[in-house]
Amino acid sequence: MSTPNGSGLRGSAAIVGVGTAGLGEAPGFNAMDIQALAVREALDDAGLQLSDVDGVFCANMSHTFPVISTIEYLGIQPRWIDGTNTGGSSFVAYAMAASLALQAGLCDVALICYGATLRSGAGRMVPANEQPTYEVPHKPRYPMTAYAMSAARHMSQFGTTREQLAEVAVSARLWAQKNPEAFELGPLSIEDVLGSRMVMEPLTVRDCCLLTDGAGAVVMTRADQARDLKEKPAYFLGGGTASYNRAVSEMPDLTSTAARDSGARAFAMAGMKPSDMTILQLYDAFTINVILFLEDLGFCGKGEGGAFVSGGRIAPGGDLPVNTNGGGLSFCHPGMYGVFTLIEATRQLRGAAGERQAGEVETVLCHGNGITLSHQATAIFGTDATL
Amino acid sequence: MASLPKAGPDKAFQEHVSDGRLWLQYCDDCGEAVFMPRVLCPHCSSLSLDWRPVSGNGTVHTLTVLHQRSKPGQPERQNHAIVLVDLDEGPRMMSRLPEVAPEDIRIGMRVKARIEGKDGERAVVFDPQESDQ
Numbered sequence: 001m002s003t004p005n006g007s008g009l010r011g012s013a014a015i016v017g018v019g020t021a022g023l024g025e026a027p028g029f030n031a032m033d034i035q036a037l038a039v040r041e042a043l044d045d046a047g048l049q050l051s052d053v054d055g056v057f058c059a060n061m062s063h064t065f066p067v068i069s070t071i072e073y074l075g076i077q078p079r080w081i082d083g084t085n086t087g088g089s090s091f092v093a094y095a096m097a098a099s100l101a102l103q104a105g106l107c108d109v110a111l112i113c114y115g116a117t118l119r120s121g122a123g124r125m126v127p128a129n130e131q132p133t134y135e136v137p138h139k140p141r142y143p144m145t146a147y148a149m150s151a152a153r154h155m156s157q158f159g160t161t162r163e164q165l166a167e168v169a170v171s172a173r174l175w176a177q178k179n180p181e182a183f184e185l186g187p188l189s190i191e192d193v194l195g196s197r198m199v200m201e202p203l204t205v206r207d208c209c210l211l212t213d214g215a216g217a218v219v220m221t222r223a224d225q226a227r228d229l230k231e232k233p234a235y236f237l238g239g240g241t242a243s244y245n246r247a248v249s250e251m252p253d254l255t256s257t258a259a260r261d262s263g264a265r266a267f268a269m270a271g272m273k274p275s276d277m278t279i280l281q282l283y284d285a286f287t288i289n290v291i292l293f294l295e296d297l298g299f300c301g302k303g304e305g306g307a308f309v310s311g312g313r314i315a316p317g318g319d320l321p322v323n324t325n326g327g328g329l330s331f332c333h334p335g336m337y338g339v340f341t342l343i344e345a346t347r348q349l350r351g352a353a354g355e356r357q358a359g360e361v362e363t364v365l366c367h368g369n370g371i372t373l374s375h376q377a378t379a380i381f382g383t384d385a386t387l
Numbered sequence: 388m389a390s391l392p393k394a395g396p397d398k399a400f401q402e403h404v405s406d407g408r409l410w411l412q413y414c415d416d417c418g419e420a421v422f423m424p425r426v427l428c429p430h431c432s433s434l435s436l437d438w439r440p441v442s443g444n445g446t447v448h449t450l451t452v453l454h455q456r457s458k459p460g461q462p463e464r465q466n467h468a469i470v471l472v473d474l475d476e477g478p479r480m481m482s483r484l485p486e487v488a489p490e491d492i493r494i495g496m497r498v499k500a501r502i503e504g505k506d507g508e509r510a511v512v513f514d515p516q517e518s519d520q
């Protein structure tokens with residue numbers, strides 16, 4: 001049955017289990033190995049068995065047919081599989097796709113998973129097989145070139161400063177220092193970020209995400225089943241996706257992303273607005289991302305993101321906690337980060353995030369970004385009080 | 388079965404720019420200029436696209452400079468600037484300014500297209516316009 005803005009999905013499903021494995025470095029293991037360990041941990045967390053899983057959602061950069069290789073490795077024969085690959089945003093998009101499949105009865109236990117061993121494997125990002133034909137002759141370095149071009153334009157157009165970009169990296173580090181699983185825990189100041197090695201102007205190495213190994217898994221069920229499981233459910237309240245372009249040169253506006261639409265769709269489904277969000281998990285592949293997404297998702301005006309993040313507003317103790325696990329900048333970034341936004345959202349909603357728990361968290365907005373600002377996915381989760 | 392244009396758009400682009408000028412596709416129905424080359428107009432879905440030589444004038448919309456680390460014992464590697472240029476005719480393209488030092492390129496700079504590269508692998512690069520030097 002059709003409902004306005006897809007609102008029939010609101011509260012219909014929930015994350016009931018989360019797991020991670022191989023965060024940081026996992027030498028001697030491949031992507032499927034550590035993914036399977038994360039899957040087992042997520043199922044144990046939910047009190048479910050691998051044999052209960054009948055829906056699988058995954059993408060990666062190491063396998064041509066990721067979801068097929070995954071079901072083979074896990075030894076399961078799910079009724080429903082979805083391998084839609086929109087880059088690192090895929091996993092946030094899967095939260096909505098899984099809710100839809102669960103509501104339709106196409107599956108009863110949905111597994112969203114990811115694993116990669118980029119650090120101990122190749123030691124670099126695995127580039128996509130095909131890159132934009134009319135960009136390649138000019139020797140861009142993907143994905144960084146696209147984000148650097150957006151950052152340079154944002155600085156030129158709105159007066160955003162490198163100090164403001166650095167503030168995003170420092171805030172992420174301060175959160176990471178409260179997360180024992182984070183990869184980078186050392187002190188980091190704005191001066192440290194500005195003084196670190198310039199990689200692609202205006203971005204230094206500290207404006208760029210980590211390159212780690214790591215796997216994450218999330219288990220979702222319909223809300224009625226979720227209530228009977230071990231842990232407090234993280235209810236799916238709204239989701240949206242949007243994409244305008246693959247290549248950065250085809251992006252209609254270098255400083256406005258499709259997050260404007262994915263966010264508006266998610267808020268419409270949830271019947272909520274930005275000020276209803278307790279905390280945010282924004283895919284921070286580069287420092288500029290957080291500024292762009294705060295603007296495009298409606299937390300501040302266009303061009304105001306730099307000022308918004310200043311003075312520790314998104315850091316521990318700030319008004320709006322963002323990336324409470326330390327994010328892709330300081331926690332982990334195994335090539336595609338999206339699934340970790342869902343995992344951290346769930347832990348915060350349970351009140352189980354340890355030293356980094358951001359107080360009483362009622363709602364979390366997760367935002368995934370794919371490829372080179374090419375695809376945006378937003379998902380909003382809440383406790384049972386928000387239903 | 389849909390009928391095919393005379394040549395694939397990538398091949399047609401290479402053939403047209405071999406005269407040293409920048410050519411773009413123009414839509415016969417909505418009048419928009421189109422780049423990257425396609426078989427249909429992304430503005431109105433028309434299949435009626437024609438190639439035309441254009442001014443090649445444009446403005447640097449944004450840029451980034453890649454700082455490359457040298458390998459031990461190897462000569463120092465040059466920084467590499469990459470730009471997006473907004474053509475006066477509308478489309479935006481990624482490119483380079485091969486004759487300009489990265490630190491001398493700025494957003495808003497007026498530039499003019501030049502075709503570089505060998506047969507079948509030609510690419511559009513830009514030089515500063517004289518008024519902007």
Ligand SMILES: [Zn+2]
Nearest residue numbers: 414417428431
């Ligand atoms: Zn047209």
